[in-house]
Amino acid sequence: MIVYFRLATDSFLVSGKTDGAIYDLGRNRLLLLDPGAAALLKRCERNQPTDDLAPGSAEMALLDKLVQRGVGNFLPSPHFVEKLQFQSPVRFQGIAADPPRFDRLTFQITDRCGLACKTCRLEGHQATWQPCTACLMRALPGERAHPSGDDFDALFDDLRRLEFKNLHLRGGDPLAEPDLLADLLRRAAARYPELIIFVTTPGEGHLPNLATVPNQVRFNVVLLGTSAKDYEEAAGCGAAWDRVVSNVDSLRAADSQGAGRLLVTILLTETTRARKDELLAFAKDRWGLTPGLAETYPYPLTGWEGPPRFSHVGPRAKPVAPFRDTWEFFFRAYNNTCLFGGADLGLDGGFRPCAWVDEVFGHWPAESLHKAMSRPQPYHYWELTKESIEGCRECALRYACADCTVAELDGQLLPGVREMYCPLNLSEDLAVGRVRPVLGPAEFIEEIVLAEGSGHRG
Amino acid sequence: MKLLEHRVTLKFSVDSGNQYLYDDATGMTFVWSDLRERVLSALLDGSLGERRATWNNYAPADIDHEVLFISRWRQKYGAFVRKVGPYPPVPPPAELEAWIRKEILMQLILVVTEDCNLRCRYCAFSDHYPLNRDRTTKSMTFDIARRAVDYFFELARPEIERNPRRLFGVTFYGGEPLLEVDLIARVIDYARERFPGLVIPVMTVNGTLLSPEVAKTLADRDVHVSISLDGPTAEHDRNRVFPSGQGSYEPVMRNLRRIREEMPDFFANYVTSVSTYDCRTDVEAVSEFFFSSPDPTPPVLFVSKVATRNTDYYDAFGPEDLEKHIAQVRWLRQDYKQRVIEGDRYSTYAQSYVGLPIATCLLRGRMANPRPPFLPFTGACIPGTKLCVTAEGQLDVCERVNGSFPIGHLDSGGVDFGRVKQVIENYRDSICDKCHACPVTRLCSMCYSTTEQEGVFAKTPEDCAETVAITRGSLADYYSIKEGNPSADFSYETDRTYLERRLMFL
Numbered sequence: 023m024i025v026y027f028r029l030a031t032d033s034f035l036v037s038g039k040t041d042g043a044i045y046d047l048g049r050n051r052l053l054l055l056d057p058g059a060a061a062l063l064k065r066c067e068r069n070q071p072t073d074d075l076a077p078g079s080a081e082m083a084l085l086d087k088l089v090q091r092g093v094g095n096f097l098p099s100p101h102f103v104e105k106l107q108f109q110s111p112v113r114f115q116g117i118a119a120d121p122p123r124f125d126r127l128t129f130q131i132t133d134r135c136g137l138a139c140k141t142c143r144l145e146g147h148q149a150t151w152q153p154c155t156a157c158l159m160r161a162l163p164g165e166r167a168h169p170s171g172d173d174f175d176a177l178f179d180d181l182r183r184l185e186f187k188n189l190h191l192r193g194g195d196p197l198a199e200p201d202l203l204a205d206l207l208r209r210a211a212a213r214y215p216e217l218i219i220f221v222t223t224p225g226e227g228h229l230p231n232l233a234t235v236p237n238q239v240r241f242n243v244v245l246l247g248t249s250a251k252d253y254e255e256a257a258g259c260g261a262a263w264d265r266v267v268s269n270v271d272s273l274r275a276a277d278s279q280g281a282g283r284l285l286v287t288i289l290l291t292e293t294t295r296a297r298k299d300e301l302l303a304f305a306k307d308r309w310g311l312t313p314g315l316a317e318t319y320p321y322p323l324t325g326w327e328g329p330p331r332f333s334h335v336g337p338r339a340k341p342v343a344p345f346r347d348t349w350e351f352f353f354r355a356y357n358n359t360c361l362f363g364g365a366d367l368g369l370d371g372g373f374r375p376c377a378w379v380d381e382v383f384g385h386w387p388a389e390s391l392h393k394a395m396s397r398p399q400p401y402h403y404w405e406l407t408k409e410s411i412e413g414c415r416e417c418a419l420r421y422a423c424a425d426c427t428v429a430e431l432d433g434q435l436l437p438g439v440r441e442m443y444c445p446l447n448l449s450e451d452l453a454v455g456r457v458r459p460v461l462g463p464a465e466f467i468e469e470i471v472l473a474e475g476s477g478h479r480g
Numbered sequence: 481m482k483l484l485e486h487r488v489t490l491k492f493s494v495d496s497g498n499q500y501l502y503d504d505a506t507g508m509t510f511v512w513s514d515l516r517e518r519v520l521s522a523l524l525d526g527s528l529g530e531r532r533a534t535w536n537n538y539a540p541a542d543i544d545h546e547v548l549f550i551s552r553w554r555q556k557y558g559a560f561v562r563k564v565g566p567y568p569p570v571p572p573p574a575e576l577e578a579w580i581r582k583e584i585l586m587q588l589i590l591v592v593t594e595d596c597n598l599r600c601r602y603c604a605f606s607d608h609y610p611l612n613r614d615r616t617t618k619s620m621t622f623d624i625a626r627r628a629v630d631y632f633f634e635l636a637r638p639e640i641e642r643n644p645r646r647l648f649g650v651t652f653y654g655g656e657p658l659l660e661v662d663l664i665a666r667v668i669d670y671a672r673e674r675f676p677g678l679v680i681p682v683m684t685v686n687g688t689l690l691s692p693e694v695a696k697t698l699a700d701r702d703v704h705v706s707i708s709l710d711g712p713t714a715e716h717d718r719n720r721v722f723p724s725g726q727g728s729y730e731p732v733m734r735n736l737r738r739i740r741e742e743m744p745d746f747f748a749n750y751v752t753s754v755s756t757y758d759c760r761t762d763v764e765a766v767s768e769f770f771f772s773s774p775d776p777t778p779p780v781l782f783v784s785k786v787a788t789r790n791t792d793y794y795d796a797f798g799p800e801d802l803e804k805h806i807a808q809v810r811w812l813r814q815d816y817k818q819r820v821i822e823g824d825r826y827s828t829y830a831q832s833y834v835g836l837p838i839a840t841c842l843l844r845g846r847m848a849n850p851r852p853p854f855l856p857f858t859g860a861c862i863p864g865t866k867l868c869v870t871a872e873g874q875l876d877v878c879e880r881v882n883g884s885f886p887i888g889h890l891d892s893g894g895v896d897f898g899r900v901k902q903v904i905e906n907y908r909d910s911i912c913d914k915c916h917a918c919p920v921t922r923l924c925s926m927c928y929s930t931t932e933q934e935g936v937f938a939k940t941p942e943d944c945a946e947t948v949a950i951t952r953g954s955l956a957d958y959y960s961i962k963e964g965n966p967s968a969d970f971s972y973e974t975d976r977t978y979l980e981r982r983l984m985f986l
Contacts, residue, residue, distance in 0.1 A: 110846060
């Protein structure tokens with residue numbers, strides 16, 4: 023009897039270059055397939071019969087295993103197995119366009135800063151990881167915008183109308199412009215008190231009177247090290263360390279109830295890269311916080327022993343981000359996990375998808391945020407899925423990692439950058455068993471390997 | 481409060497004989513089998529332990545597999561069963577207003593005239609439809625149109641503020657709207673000046689007045705125009721006639737030929753067709769006409785049946801007409817299916833007539849496309865999604881209702897949201913009392929216009945049975961095509977503009 027094997031409605035075969043993976047949404051797990059297993063599943067999903075597979079063969083054993091795990095089944099005839107969808111597949115524009123779900127605007131309010139970091143304003147000369155969470159600044163070519171108080175008010179009104187949830191004020195150092203910062207926070211409190219405002223600062227400037235800062239404000243202090251020596255090396259200003267640590271102490275004291283109004287981000291540079299754990303421990307011990315990480319490398323990537331890697335990436339390791347539920351899988355499949363919901367407003371008044379992406383889609387204050395967001399460009403970036411990223415589109419793990427989009431985009435433009443955050447060539451690595459120990463967590467990923475010599479490789 | 485549970489699934493078989501199950505709770509469809517059916521039934525009535533002992537024809541491992549499958553879909557996705565209690569109340573008027581203004585308002589319809597230069601035999605404003613308004617010589621003044629535009633965009637302000645990509649259709653309706661072409665041009669210019677970048681003008685016309693000069697007026701304003709075109713001469717002229725009885729095909733074609741020649745971009749990008757049929761329509765001939773006629777045949781957006789409710793129009797037809805028609809439609813469906821499977825071209829008439837109901841199965845709402853909880857069933861919109869303004873300034877739910885359920889008037893402050901609440905409650909009480917147990921609510925197109933009688937909404941069990949039967953047929957066709965060619969292209973997935981254009985004329 024001719025028999026067919028098909029994956030279940032909520033099990034998705036995601037192809038890699040030669041390998042593949044089954045995303046089992048019923049159980050929130052991922053079954054990595056070696057090239058032989060992937061080839062077998064591909065032909066099954068094309069409704070090709072399995073009657074040529076001998077009982078007891080490695081192929082039949084693999085399919086039986088999948089049946090036992092509930093991710094597929096044998097069928098007596100070719101069928102169309104509709105895949106799970108949460109939404110109608112059409113996204114309308116025009117008169118039926120759904121409102122966008124705006125999340126955050128990052129807004130560079132100054133380029134002033136008391137530090138002179140070697141890693142700042144290195145447009146085109148650095149490779150970065152999550153630079154938007156740090157205080158790194160790009161040297162923008164245009165003139166700076168000159169907004170009035172009314173322009174700021176209009177911006178806050180637009181943020182409220184468009185239902186943005188968060189505003190990230192960045193610099194330079196926003197604390198280096200205490201009057202401007204105070205004015206902005208006052209206007210925000212008056213016009214959109216529900217907006218959560220993050221002030222990203224190297225922490226060296228003048229801290230406002232915390233008693234007068236509205237509850238909607240959070241401070242994200244970026245650390246360049248843990249000593250005067252570090253600051254001397256990184257920014258030519260060892261004396262800054264005492265001011266930074268004093269400011270963070272004050273912020274911590276003001277946030278003694280642990281309301282989350284203080285965040286710390288460690289910027290890993292030449293000075294600190296090797297001491298990542300030490301920096302993390304310092305922040306934990308002193309302020310009881312687990313810092314976030316950002317990182318920068320000088321570019322071109324020369325003078326390194328072996329290929330440089332961002333610090334969260336091991337030689338053959340890449341952090342996997344398990345999808346916590348079915349929604350998250352679909353979100354990753356249809357959207358850009360990093361850029362979705364966001365936009366950036368630079369010191370030059372340019373609206374961009376992100377401070378580190380070049381494309382400008384509007385000019386403030388001549389054009390409002392609302393007007394800029396009526397254009398298609400930002401949404402193009404929101405929907406820039408892994409299928410658009412060279413290297414990722416052929417990786418079976420593409421919905422199981424959530425990388426920084428800037429690194430991804432740079433990775434397809436700048437030679438050598440891709441390997442910095444994604445050292446895997448999954449097809450090759452999986453075939454020779456090099457990635458098995460590092461993909462974890464084990465309960466999320468399981469490896470399915472077709473026995474050698476099965477005759478269905480490639 | 482104990483919720484009632486209803487199994488809401490629909491089994492169907494496709495051309496190959498394979499069985500599938502459509503599940504209205506999730507909007508999903510599953511490969512189905514006798515064993516799956518037995519397991520689901522047993523799990524639902526709690527008799528699995530007892531009944532599986534009698535299933536000697538099945539391997540225990542297969543039964544276990546199906547139990548796991550059904551259980552997972554029930555527990556994780558809430559499949560197969562709808563749990564219902566009483567409807568949540570319709571929100572109070574102020575809340576309803578805020579919600580409509582922010583969420584759903586999308587189209588202004590201006591009935592610019594109730595007059596027409598044709599006397600189409602199936603016209604909704606003819607004597608065949610005693611409950612509808614009559615054709616009159618009334619037309620809208622610019623003042624009423626201007627006030628309607630201002631009121632609509634003020635109403636839409638929260639939506640405009642929140643959704644910077646949203647555009648709004650402004651539809652000119654009649655009668656024959658081109659009898660008021662000067663008014664239309666003036667209204668568009670006014671709306672564009674007051675609300676730049678927000679307006680998409682749309683109209684359906686009979687084509688007889690669409691001279692190149694008039695077309696230029698419309699083209700200059702980016703108006704999307706749909707021509708009522710029922711097929712080749714014999715078909716079109718059977719119903720679409722002047723008061724003298726003379727057919728209108730040739731005047732329409734004369735205009736379209738000139739527009740195609742003199743304004744090719746406008747013709748290609750802004751002109752479409754809508755087509756109407758009855759039991760005597762030769763659908764094969766009409767489909768062929770739209771596929772290969774040398775005459776200009778703009779792509780068909782809609783194929784509509786002459787309205788069947790509250791009319792004596794169909795008294796003129798006999799059973800033989802119906803039988804012939806059914807046979808022709810069956811042929812058209814098979815031909816369309818085959819062409820889609822094989823990747824061949826097909827006529828836009830076939831695409832609209834038989835393809836759209838099939839593709840509706842693909843486009844149906846899923847779990848994350850919920851309807852408002854207070855009106856969760858049928859295809860009825862929340863009144864206010866559209867705002868239809870009559871020539872005298874009365875506000876109706878849409879252009880297709882007969883005026884029995886006005887929801888306000890421009891002279892009395894616009895939409896009466898208390899009245900909207902009443903209309904929803906009336907409709908819900910009259911139409912939706914058994915919908916919770918229906919297996920095809922996500923594919924039901926019943927609405928105010930298809931259920932209205934004089935002052936009430938009403939339906940019969942046969943109406944629902946017909947909806948279920950049509951849905952079963954469409955699902956079967958869709959899966960037959962997908963079995964034949966899993967990557968079959970219905971155009972709608974790849975050409976979103978077709979659907980969006982269609983939506984503007986909906």
